[in-house]
Amino acid sequence: MRTKLVGGNWKMNTNLGSARELARAAARGVTDSPATVILFPPFPYLLAVGGVLQDSGPGVRLGAQDAYPGADGAFTGEVSLSMLADCAVSVVLVGHSERRHLIQETDALIRAKAHAVLDSGMTCMLCIGETLEQRERGETDAINRRQLESALTGISPDCASRLVVAYEPVWAIGTGRTATPEDAQTAHLGVRGVVASILGSNAAESLSILYGGSVKASNAEALAIMPDIDGFLVGGASLVSAEFLQIVEAVS
Ligand code: 13P
Numbered sequence: 001m002r003t004k005l006v007g008g009n010w011k012m013n014t015n016l017g018s019a020r021e022l023a024r025a026a027a028r029g030v031t032d033s034p035a036t037v038i039l040f041p042p043f044p045y046l047l048a049v050g051g052v053l054q055d056s057g058p059g060v061r062l063g064a065q066d067a068y069p070g071a072d073g074a075f076t077g078e079v080s081l082s083m084l085a086d087c088a089v090s091v092v093l094v095g096h097s098e099r100r101h102l103i104q105e106t107d108a109l110i111r112a113k114a115h116a117v118l119d120s121g122m123t124c125m126l127c128i129g130e131t132l133e134q135r136e137r138g139e140t141d142a143i144n145r146r147q148l149e150s151a152l153t154g155i156s157p158d159c160a161s162r163l164v165v166a167y168e169p170v171w172a173i174g175t176g177r178t179a180t181p182e183d184a185q186t187a188h189l190g191v192r193g194v195v196a197s198i199l200g201s202n203a204a205e206s207l208s209i210l211y212g213g214s215v216k217a218s219n220a221e222a223l224a225i226m227p228d229i230d231g232f233l234v235g236g237a238s239l240v241s242a243e244f245l246q247i248v249e250a251v252s
Contacts (some may be wrong), residue, residue, distance in 0.1 A: 003208050004035040005164060005231040006248045007063065007125065010094065012042060019045040020052055025241035027056035035231060035251045038063045038091050038125075039238075043079055046087040054088075063091035063125070066099065069109070069116035081120040081179070091123040095151060097170045101131075102180040114151040118159040125164040126151055127212070127233070130169035140169070141190045148194045160203035164210065165191055166233040172213025174235060181222045181229075184211045188228035209252030217243045220250035 019041050022118065025060040030037050041049045050062050064087075068078035084092065095110040096116060110126075117124040128147040130140045144167065150161070167187050172178055179187070189211045196204035211223055212233035223229050231251050237243045 002230045005208050006035050006251050007038045008181045008231040008244055010251055013239055019049055020069050021051040023049040027060050029245040030059050030248055033248055038067050043229045050088040061091055062089050063146045064089045065093050068093045069112040091125055092117045093125050096127045099221045105222055111151050116153055123162045126169050127166045129168040129170055144191055145194045152198050156169050157199050160199045166210040166212050168212035176214050178219050181226050185226040185228055217246035220247045224250045
């Protein structure tokens with residue numbers, strides 16, 4: 001049985017007060033949910049959100065939106081995995097499309113981050129997905145394969161239980177356009193096949209693969225019933241507690 005997960009990626013949004021408020025609402029709202037919720041606040045609010053979640057039980061975990069793949073040292077502006085562990089972070093996003101395309105992170109850097117997160121004992125939520133041009137050229141599966149192989153080749157199969165993949169087609173992020181449930185299912189099935197070829201079929205079968213890109217309360221249920229969609233990574237709608245909790249409910 002695969003773990004159902006719903007991530008709330010707040011991106012560069014919230015302030016100290018609204019971050020605490022969103023975390024309180026999530027902690028209160030998911031007490032009986034079979035899905036695990038992971039909140040990804042901006043770095044400055046990790047401790048405050050972690051403080052709110054401290055008494056909320058294992059149903060809500062704390063995540064970080066990024067990490068530097070090296071030991072503490074002279075890397076101005078970066079945040080290390082040991083600092084994140086100190087803040088009770090247990091999940092790290094790697095390869096989000098905004099970091100691939102806006103911040104110009106390379107495949108090599110994303111690979112180093114994925115390996116470092118898994119080596120640290122934390123969960124790596126690896127984000128992949130094609131741009132609109134790549135989709136129109138029929139390259140969705142090839143791009144997903146390239147991004148997965150590039151990031152995951154060489155990881156130990158022992159780490160597979162701490163890997164989550166989020167398929168987030170770039171054209172669907174923040175645009176209001178969502179992949180149809182059938183298209184998302186086809187892409188997820190392809191992802192599972194690639195992961196099987198890298199990490200083996202047992203790891204692929206138990207891997208949680210999340211869909212992300214304009215997920216809302218109104219489209220979550222139709223996506224969530226697809227057999228290879230194991231949850232969501234939510235951006236904009238995670239900033240509105242009532243809507244986010246409805247999405248969690250749809251996954252449950
Ligand atoms: P939206 O839900 O705002 O489209 O963002 C998706 C996303 O990028 C989550 O990581």
